[in-house]
Amino acid sequence: MRQVWRFALVGLLLALGSPQARAEDDLARSPCGGTLAAKVCLVDPPTRSQRGIGDLRRPCLPGSRDYVSTFLRIYTFYPKRLREEMCRLKRIFVENSFWASGYADPGGPSIAVRREILDRNLTLSQWATWKEQLSFEGSKEAYRSAAGLPFISAALPLPVSGAAYFIVTHELAHLMDRDIGASKVAPGSFASLSWRAKNKIDTQALTADWPRPCFYLCRRGKLKPARVPELYGALSRGAFASLYATRNPTEDFADTMTFHILARHPGFRYRVHYGDGRVWDIGRHLDSAAMQPKRAFIESVLQRRDPPAPNASHSMN
Numbered sequence: 001m002r003q004v005w006r007f008a009l010v011g012l013l014l015a016l017g018s019p020q021a022r023a024e025d026d027l028a029r030s031p032c033g034g035t036l037a038a039k040v041c042l043v044d045p046p047t048r049s050q051r052g053i054g055d056l057r058r059p060c061l062p063g064s065r066d067y068v069s070t071f072l073r074i075y076t077f078y079p080k081r082l083r084e085e086m087c088r089l090k091r092i093f094v095e096n097s098f099w100a101s102g103y104a105d106p107g108g109p110s111i112a113v114r115r116e117i118l119d120r121n122l123t124l125s126q127w128a129t130w131k132e133q134l135s136f137e138g139s140k141e142a143y144r145s146a147a148g149l150p151f152i153s154a155a156l157p158l159p160v161s162g163a164a165y166f167i168v169t170h171e172l173a174h175l176m177d178r179d180i181g182a183s184k185v186a187p188g189s190f191a192s193l194s195w196r197a198k199n200k201i202d203t204q205a206l207t208a209d210w211p212r213p214c215f216y217l218c219r220r221g222k223l224k225p226a227r228v229p230e231l232y233g234a235l236s237r238g239a240f241a242s243l244y245a246t247r248n249p250t251e252d253f254a255d256t257m258t259f260h261i262l263a264r265h266p267g268f269r270y271r272v273h274y275g276d277g278r279v280w281d282i283g284r285h286l287d288s289a290a291m292q293p294k295r296a297f298i299e300s301v302l303q304r305r306d307p308p309a310p311n312a313s314h315s316m317n
């Protein structure tokens with residue numbers, strides 16, 4: 001029996017000494033820690049009398065607590081700047097029914113994740129493949145990889161849903177962007193690195209006449225699967241972290257920050273397989289010369305430094 005207690009004590013000490021345990025301990029002691037759990041809120045879609053998504057008056061449904069540990073874990077793996085952003089939130093919504101993966105509402109401020117993604121505990125590979133294929137006539141409902149369309153093999157060796165980690169980071173990045181105006185196309189801004197206007201990519205950052213991809217609500221149709229090799233070939237030589245980032249400067253900032261944060265974790269891998277053995281390795285792409293001005297800008301945001309002066313020209317890798 002004494003042996004059992006000795007093992008239990010050693011296990012407890014090891015657990016308390018681990019970075020994860022220390023981070024959770026820090027969280028419990030921080031002014032934010034006590035309130036973060038109470039902000040996690042499972043909700044139904046807004047009623048007509050409510051303001052819309054992000055409405056803080058919506059009641060938190062029974063079952064909200066089931067999602068608390070996911071968000072607390074994500075918090076513990078964040079750098080300081082993202083923790084602060086998460087602590088500013090009034091609500092972290094889990095939307096019972098929603099058409100996209102998540103959203104950020106600066107009016108709250110709040111962020112949200114689609115419940116289904118959490119309930120299915122999707123890996124980063126599963127969720128990212130589903131989302132990528134949406135832009136190429138993939139299925140909106142089933143999280144299934146369609147043959148012949150690009151798919152993603154990813155690894156994020158953390159004890160938390162990779163899909164949730166990605167989505168939460170992306171939405172927090174939107175809120176940070178809103179505060180600093182990074183996605184405004186203006187001298188010195190993040191957007192000025194790759195965009196000439198809100199809807200016009202700089203031809204030095206990607207090929208001319210780039211077709212704006214659509215993922216969720218698409219009025220003008222999806223990209224043709226026949227264009228997959230051409231489009232990903234261009235992306236692998238360009239200055240964008242993802243296909244999604246080419247939608248507009250706002251998504252460019254949010255996805256670039258997300259991949260920058262993910263790449264801090266040892267063992268992170270994210271590869272887009274786009275047919276005939278061709279692979280766009282985002283991990284390596286992030287280290288390319290073309291991505292460096294953007295990553296330097298993101299790092300300056302995380303460190304609260306003035307962003308570096310943008311280079312007049314973008315090198316293509």
Ligand SMILES: [Zn+2]
Nearest residue numbers: 170174251254
């Ligand atoms: Zn977004």
